[in-house]
Amino acid sequence: MVCLQLAGRLFKAQSLRLVRKMATQCPKLASVPDVEIDNEGKFKYVLINVHSPGKDGKEESKKIVRGFKWAPYHCK
Template sequence: MCTQTKAAARMVNIPQADIDPSGVFKYILIRVHSREQGDDTEVDIVRGYGWAEYHVDIYEKVSMELENDGLLDCECVGGGRIRHDAQAKKIHVYGYSVGFGRANHAVTTEKLKARYPDYEVTWDNEGY
């Protein structure tokens, strides 16, 4: 029987994507790793919020919340922007983060499609 580590069990409950309900805002792609020895579990999550002046503002808040019990470790693997039009059910991912570089928008788009299955979710590498 395979036993799941505490960190892996915790990762299962982390929402894959959490973004503001509408607007244009910065987002980051975070890779969450287990800190437990012998556990190489990891998951990528998307976080995007209009309150963030800089991409690092999102990273600092989210990583602090996730790392607070010592089970998980976070790494920002890039950022960009999201245009979320809830009325039209469209999300567009684009751009980059000056501090973290460009996120893999294809990964971000798949996470957002899973979270918003009835939306049209697109991406490109244009713009800032």
């Protein structure tokens, strides 16, 4: 297990490769919260892949999760 403190937050990773990826992430992409979920309600979670140009010109991406009460669960 490898630990990394980035932007005041402590992250734990299974490998140094993941730590390097987190440390080199585009600042705009890093500013997007990984998870935003309402505390109560019944709703579906949405997994979103966010893209941004990286420091070296290559596109970077990360997955984020969202779930909000205003987007109701609509299973029949």
